[in-house]
Amino acid sequence: MDIALQVFVAAAEMRNFSRAAERLHMTQPAVSQHIRALETALGARLLDRSSKSVALTRAGEIVLGHAKEIGKLYERMQEMVDELSGSVRGPLTIGASYTFGEYVLPRALGDLMRVYPDVKPSIAIANTAEIAERLRRRELDVCVVEGEEIGPGLDSRRIAGDEMVLVAGAEHALAGGAEAKAAGLQEEVWLVRERGSGTRAATERMFEAWGDSPVPTDGAGQYAVGQGNGGGGARRDAAVSLVSAQGAGERRAKDRPGAGLAF
DSSP: OOHHHHHHHHHHHHTSHHHHHHHHTSOHHHHHHHHHHHHHHHTSOOEEEOSSOEEEOHHHHHHHHHHHHHHHHHHHHHHHHHHHHTOOOEEEEEEEEHHHHHHTHHHHHHHHHHHOTTEEEEEEEEOHHHHHHHHHTTSOSEEEOSSSOOOSSOOOOOOOOOOEEEEEOTTSTTTTTOOBOHHHHTTSEEEOOOTTOHHHHHHHHHHHHHTOOOEEOSTTSEEESSSGGGGGGOOGGGEEEEEEGGGSOOOOBSSOOTTSOOO
């Protein structure tokens, strides 16, 4: 892609010439020169400058959208040429939800780099809904998320399964080997992830299987399913949570409700 367009995209995304220069490994005057050259060639002002930041003009918004498309087309062209020679190289932008990104992706990236040393991966980690939306906007090449709540317009394939496990603080009544039963768990206070998280969706499916709906007890993701443990006054060590087995020690309930989860 034309260097002036690359510089413009960086400046527009970073909203700052200095940070764009750092990202592109060039000087700030060089960034300014490329931007001015592009504005002259197009006959329009693309960025409004201030002492601390830059903002897109209406013309700049149009150019930014097309510049990103041109960048994607250029990358795809390079990929197709590389396929003819059997080489695999270039940038790869990977999105991952928190569970996969924190516990599985580091090992997978190590394997990737050993097999394809010329691939240059960059990683974005957020909850499932946010990563799926970024893929829809074509900001990512591929993503790996937990859960099925990815919304419309994307093709997906199941590549692995995960197990959800129950965790509780060391001072909780369930700690130290106590048996966790579904009937008793319905009376606990639960800490849950934010909306848009695959783990949150799995937890809510479990609540639905019990016939209960969680009631928020504060603004920090704490929910009471029943009235146990004092409702909203519960301490964090008096609450329980459902998390991926990838990141927690495992405790299983004796009986499993019909949510298709082990916990």
